[in-house]
Each structure stands twice: as structure tokens, then as C-alpha cells.
């Protein structure tokens with residue numbers, strides 16, 4: 001808590017207990033029944049990496065008011081008398097990190113809250129839940145935004161897939177109380193589906209995007225995506241959904257493809273069996289083969305993001321023949337995608353894994369993006385900040401440290417531009433203008 005030293009406010013003199021300091025607030029800062037938070041939080045004299053790609057700027061002072069960044073200026077800026085002041089000298093501020101591929105609704109609400117709290121303390125200030133029970137995701141999102149739980153901001157998707165997917169135990173668990181395939185966040189679609197109604201139902205869950213998962217053909221993918229566009233809902237997808245190929249998804253207008261390894265299916269004849277997705281002809285379809293090059297060029301041209309999920313489909317898997325072929329392929333195709341300018345969006349498909357790492361797995365994913373897929377540390381950082389916010393469609397609100405954006409930021413003891421693993425050296429987490437750690 002050394003960062004609390006350097007407080008200049010009158011309150012810092014009056015209150016001696018740390019708790020009182022963190023909770024001291026002007027009445028105007030009491031928000032929608034949530035816990036009280038400081039009206040004004042000032043981070044003084046910090047080195048700023050704002051997430052836009054701009055170089056680091058030393059000696060910056062960031063002023064946040066009621067959770068929103070009010071100004072970013074020189075160290076000598078006037079500090080309001082009622083401000084909580086954090087000394088940023090020797091520290092590096094980066095935007096709060098997004099894990100743009102998680103599944104937090106698979107167990108109980110209490111387990112989800114516990115995991116989200118740990119993720120926030122470990123620097124993840126936003127998550128994108130990539131399919132699950134939208135009833136729970138919606139409740140977690142509400143509780144987080146109301147300040148009832150200490151959690152990252154929660155965004156989530158509504159899933160759509162062909163009927164064969166609706167025997168998967170995960171999707172059945174996520175839609176208890178509904179006939180399989182009829183829950184608005186887990187709908188089965190066929191050529192006969194009333195798509196305007198189905199997309200409206202998905203949209204009604206509060207999801208930020210529709211996610212196409214499995215067992216859809218190219219024609220249905222096009223029709224669903226067109227209807228979603230009409231209704232203002234984005235569409236993301238597993239990188240292949242069988243029998244539709246990655247290129248069909250890109251042509252249809254999806255905004256992000258998840259799991260770099262599944263891009264391999266662009267180079268082989270369409271299969272109808274989605275359960276084969278994790279295998280694939282990694283020996284026969286080179287990551288720089290013409291089919292893959294065309295696909296990546298098209299993604300670049302249409303600004304379709306790639307959410308590689310390197311850890312979960314690589315090191316996390318058993319050391320078997322499939323994985324020994326798939327892992328290097330996935331690294332190579334991500335490297336090529338990044339070199340061509342395809343936006344990379346970091347996600348773990350796991351969020352936390354206490355047996356492997358005390359911190360959220362996102363830190364390890366960022367390391368893999370640099371060491372295995374050739375991203376620069378700056379590119380890796382942007383994959384978990386600005387690029388992630390753009391993929392979700394919230395870049396006007398979060399993802400960079402700029403005036404008018406939410407005050408979600410991390411103070412690090414060392415620069416991640418020198419070594420990406422420095423994202424682990426967390427000195428403080430500030431969520432919506434409130435110091436969490």
C-alpha cells in the first residue's frame with residue numbers, strides 16, 4: 001500500500017485509517033446504491049502507456065471524477081481538495097486489461113463472483129463471456145456495474161448454432177428450464193428459423209454480440225449475420241462452424257473469429273461434423289498456404305479480428321499427437337495474421353486457473369502472444385485493451401486511458417514495453433476510478 005503515500009488531500013490528514021481513506025467520498029460520488037467511492041481520484045506523476053499505440057509519456061497526472069477520466073496532463077496539475085491522490089512516481093499506468101474470451105457461468109453464482117474478484121485483483125478489469133447462461137452473465141454484469149460485487153465489467157454473447165450442437169452438456173447446462181435450442185441465449189437455427197424473431201430474442205438478453213458456434217452452413221451464416229446487422233447486433237464466431245468455413249464467416253461479415261487453430265479448416269474440404277474442430281489437417285495445410293493467406297488478407301481488409309486463444313489450445317492440452325501438430329501451426333498462423341495487420345484480440349477461454357498461476361491466465365496469454373506469435377509488447381498490450389474494446393464495440397467507453405473513458409487502469413512497477421511479463425508486477429488496480437488493490 002506504499003502507493004497511498006503521497007496523498008495530499010485534507011482528508012488524508014484528517015483520516016488516519018486506510019479504510020477511511022479508501023471510502024472517503026463526497027456525497028455526489030455515491031452511485032446508484034453501490035458502495036461509495038472517491039469522487040476524485042488523482043494519479044500523480046506516472047509514466048503513461050495509454051493503449052492507443054502512442055509511446056510512453058513520463059510525468060503524467062491523471063484525474064478521474066466519478067469513475068471517468070476527466071483530464072490527463074502534466075504533473076503539476078491542480079489537485080482538488082477532496083481528491084484521493086495516488087503517487088505514481090516510478091510507476092507505469094496501462095489501461096485495465098480485457099480477457100476477451102471467458103466462460104464464467106458454468107458453475108454457481110458464488111463461484112463466478114469469486115473468480116471475477118480474483119481476476120479483478122489480478123488486473124483484468126473487463127471480461128467478455130463467450131457463451132454460457134446469459135441469465136447469470138446479465139446478473140453478474142448488473143452487480144458489477146452497480147458496485148455490488150468487486151468484479152471486472154462483464155460483457156457477454158448470445159449463442160446460435162445448428163440443432164446437432166444442442167446435445168452438448170455445456171449448452172444444456174447453460175439453458176436449464178428451456179427445451180434445448182429454445183433459450184434466447186442458446187438458440188438452434190435452421191433454414192426454417194424465423195431469423196428476425198430469433199435475432200431479436202438474442203438481442204433481448206442484453207448480449208453485446210451474437211456468437212455462431214457450430215453446425216451452420218454458409219448460407220445460414222450469411223442470413224443470420226445480415227439480420228443481426230439490420231438489428232444492430234454484432235456477430236462473432238468460432239473460427240469455423242462446420243460446414244461453413246472461416247472464409248464464409250468473414251464474407252458474411254462477422255467481426256471476430258475465435259481460436260486461431262480452427263483457421264486450418266479453410267484449407268480442406270468442408271466437414272459437417274463440428275466435433276472434429278480441434279483436429280484438422282495441420283500437416284497438409286501450411287499456415288502460409290494460399291488458402292490461409294487469402295483468408296488472412298480478407299480478414300485484414302474487413303477488419304475482422306482474430307482471438308487466438310493460444311494457451312488453452314496449446315500448453316493447456318495434453319502432450320499428444322494432435323496437439324504437437326496444432327500448437328506450432330496456431331502460433332505460426334497468429335504470427336502471420338499479426339504481421340499482415342489482422343487485429344489480434346487476447347482471450348484465454350479460461351480466465352483463471354489457480355493450479356497453474358496465481359494471476360489471471362491473461363498475463364500468460366500476453367506472454368505467448370509475444371514469445372510465440374511475434375507480437376511486440378505494445379501490440380500484445382493493445383490486444384488486451386484497445387483491440388478488445390473495439391471487438392466488443394465499447395471502444396468509446398473503455399480500452400484506452402483517455403479523457404472521457406472509464407478510469408480502468410493498472411499501475412505497474414515496471415514497463416510492459418520492456419518485458420511483457422511486467423504486466424504481472426501490479427502495484428495497484430483502479431476500477432471505475434476506485435482503487436481496488
Ligand SMILES: [Zn+2]
Nearest residue numbers: 101103130349
Ligand atoms: Zn470458449
